[in-house]
Amino acid sequence: xxxxxxxxxxxxxxxxxxxxxxxxxxxxxxxxxxxxxxxxxxxxxxxxxxxxxxxxxxxxxxxxxxxxxxxxxxxxxxxxxxxxxxxxxxxxxxxxxxxxxxxxxxxxxxxxxxxxxxxxxxxx
Amino acid sequence: xxxxxxxxxxxxxxxxxxxxxxxxxxxxxxxxxxxxxxxxxxxxxxxxxxxxxxxxxxxxxxxxxxxxxxxxxxxxxxxxxxxxxxxxxxxxxxxxxxxxxxxxxxxx
Numbered sequence: 001x002x003x004x005x006x007x008x009x010x011x012x013x014x015x016x017x018x019x020x021x022x023x024x025x026x027x028x029x030x031x032x033x034x035x036x037x038x039x040x041x042x043x044x045x046x047x048x049x050x051x052x053x054x055x056x057x058x059x060x061x062x063x064x065x066x067x068x069x070x071x072x073x074x075x076x077x078x079x080x081x082x083x084x085x086x087x088x089x090x091x092x093x094x095x096x097x098x099x100x101x102x103x104x105x106x107x108x109x110x111x112x113x114x115x116x117x118x119x120x121x122x123x124x
Numbered sequence: 125x126x127x128x129x130x131x132x133x134x135x136x137x138x139x140x141x142x143x144x145x146x147x148x149x150x151x152x153x154x155x156x157x158x159x160x161x162x163x164x165x166x167x168x169x170x171x172x173x174x175x176x177x178x179x180x181x182x183x184x185x186x187x188x189x190x191x192x193x194x195x196x197x198x199x200x201x202x203x204x205x206x207x208x209x210x211x212x213x214x215x216x217x218x219x220x221x222x223x224x225x226x227x228x229x230x231x232x
Binding site: 063 | 156158160162166167168169170173174179180211213215216218219220221222223224225226
């Protein structure tokens with residue numbers, strides 16, 4: 001059974017950092033592009049970014065709203081994806097979800113499995 | 125950035141009736157369009173990928189159609205458990221992948 005479990009959320013002050021983890025099981029982690037999304041309270045879904053599988057370079061892509069502040073990485077030996085969030089702002093308050101997708105040089109398939117999310121609250 | 129526009133914002137449908145949700149892209153996304161269902165307090169669940177293919181375990185009453193810029197999600201016979209917000213998402217072009225603002229489906 002495919003499982004994605006996010007952790008690391010919590011209350012953090014503006015300007016501080018937080019690292020989220022996404023622990024995966026039930027599939028060959030290294031074959032997948034790992035993607036992060038977020039959803040602010042009462043709002044819609046927003047793509048944050050993804051990291052490709054090592055087969056396709058293991059490189060990340062980011063949304064403009066987080067580029068330069070957030071870093072996505074992966075540890076295939078542990079089947080974990082990370083989202084390092086620096087210089088946090090109040091508008092980063094949201095539920096953060098990780099998902100998996102298949103991406104190649106020509107494009108991607110839709111993310112299929114989603115974790116249950118971890119809540120990040122940025123407030124003084 | 126590709127802008128996704130969903131309509132209507134809210135849809136009220138009687139049990140057993142058909143629900144039709146629309147999604148329009150500001151430029152071509154080919155068939156790289158997904159639909160997700162999100163119930164209160166839950167993570168989104170993939171319903172449809174590549175515009176018209178049902179994801180694993182999704183009931184046959186859910187169907188998707190369209191291509192290029194205009195897409196439709198149809199629930200052929202609405203059940204009470206289908207009450208949710210439905211989002212379309214394009215994954216043809218990045219950054220970023222983008223979502224519509226959602227359509228809330230209610231029971232009339």
